[in-house]
Amino acid sequence: MNIALFGYGKMGKMIEQIALDRNHKIVAKIDVDTQDIDYSKMDVAIDFSMPNAAFENITKCFENGVPVISGTTGWLDKFEEAKAICTEKQSAFIYASNFSLGVNIFFELNEYLAKMMSTLEQYQVSMEEIHHTQKLDAPSGTAITLAEGVIKNSNYKGWKLDESDESEIAIKAKRIGNTPGTHTVDYTSSVDSIEIKHTAHNREGFALGAVIAAEWIIGKEGIFTMKDVLNLG
Ligand SMILES: NC(=O)C1=CN([C@@H]2O[C@H](COP(=O)(O)OP(=O)(O)OC[C@H]3O[C@@H](n4cnc5c(N)ncnc54)[C@H](OP(=O)(O)O)[C@@H]3O)[C@@H](O)[C@H]2O)C=CC1
Numbered sequence: 130m131n132i133a134l135f136g137y138g139k140m141g142k143m144i145e146q147i148a149l150d151r152n153h154k155i156v157a158k159i160d161v162d163t164q165d166i167d168y169s170k171m172d173v174a175i176d177f178s179m180p181n182a183a184f185e186n187i188t189k190c191f192e193n194g195v196p197v198i199s200g201t202t203g204w205l206d207k208f209e210e211a212k213a214i215c216t217e218k219q220s221a222f223i224y225a226s227n228f229s230l231g232v233n234i235f236f237e238l239n240e241y242l243a244k245m246m247s248t249l250e251q252y253q254v255s256m257e258e259i260h261h262t263q264k265l266d267a268p269s270g271t272a273i274t275l276a277e278g279v280i281k282n283s284n285y286k287g288w289k290l291d292e293s294d295e296s297e298i299a300i301k302a303k304r305i306g307n308t309p310g311t312h313t314v315d316y317t318s319s320v321d322s323i324e325i326k327h328t329a330h331n332r333e334g335f336a337l338g339a340v341i342a343a344e345w346i347i348g349k350e351g352i353f354t355m356k357d358v359l360n361l362g
């Protein structure tokens with residue numbers, strides 16, 4: 130499979146390694162100053178770039194008939210527009226705030242727990258995410274997906290960075306050293322706490338998930354999620 134990497138930073142380089150190990154070819158490495166992109170040899174594009182670059186990278190691929198796996202976070206104000214362009218161009222698209230198998234299982238667990246906790250008014254939910262100091266966006270895309278998973282299964286009305294009132298989920302974002310990504314969901318009452326936590330030990334899980342998604346999307350048309358790729362029901 131011929132893969133184009135949009136964004137050749139920490140994730141782009143890790144994805145390259147995993148793709149080569151799985152016998153794929155990297156036909157383009159696109160960074161901020163790349164001119165004259167040749168889309169003709171790309172079977173699939175994988176975008177791990179920057180919040181201000183993702184939308185343009187992704188939609189240009191759709192316009193050139195190239196399916197896209199998108200892992201960039203912090204650009205979702207334009208998500209609906211990107212999906213509409215994908216549909217119009219009869220292309221294929223997967224966005225995931227987190228491509229790792231572990232986090233996608235954690236997303237399911239989070240929704241299941243949220244359902245169980247939804248009638249227990251003595252508990253207040255909150256979240257914490259910890260990432261490396263170079264991360265541009267806060268809260269993390271993963272934390273937003275976790276919050277949306279709770280909101281869908283409870284009476285919480287929304288989420289807020291740091292402080293919130295009782296009707297919202299407070300998300301604390303910490304930036305510490307080289308932390309690859311740690312997410313905690315906490316339910317606290319006056320008598321006890323229940324916590325679920327996912328800790329990434331490195332970036333390999335994110336990169337492997339993105340390459341598996343790229344292999345899966347070939348020959349498909351439409352908008353999919355990691356739930357489809359991983360058959361999580
Ligand atoms: N969904 C998931 O599973 C995961 C998502 N992420 C997300 O992926 C994104 C990238 O993360 P990471 O690799 O750690 O970040 P890096 O900063 O290491 O890499 C981003 C790269 O994008 C490049 N870039 C800037 N502008 C453009 C452009 N217009 N087109 C193409 N490339 C561009 C940067 O180049 P330069 O440095 O020259 O500006 C840099 O090389 C982030 O949004 C992060 O949150 C990260 C891990 C997992």
Ligand SMILES: O=C(O)C1=N[C@H](C(=O)O)C[C@H](O)C1
Nearest residue numbers: 202226227264269270271310
């Ligand atoms: O920027 C990162 O590094 C990560 N970003 C994603 C996010 O915002 O959730 C996924 C992962 O946690 C690493």
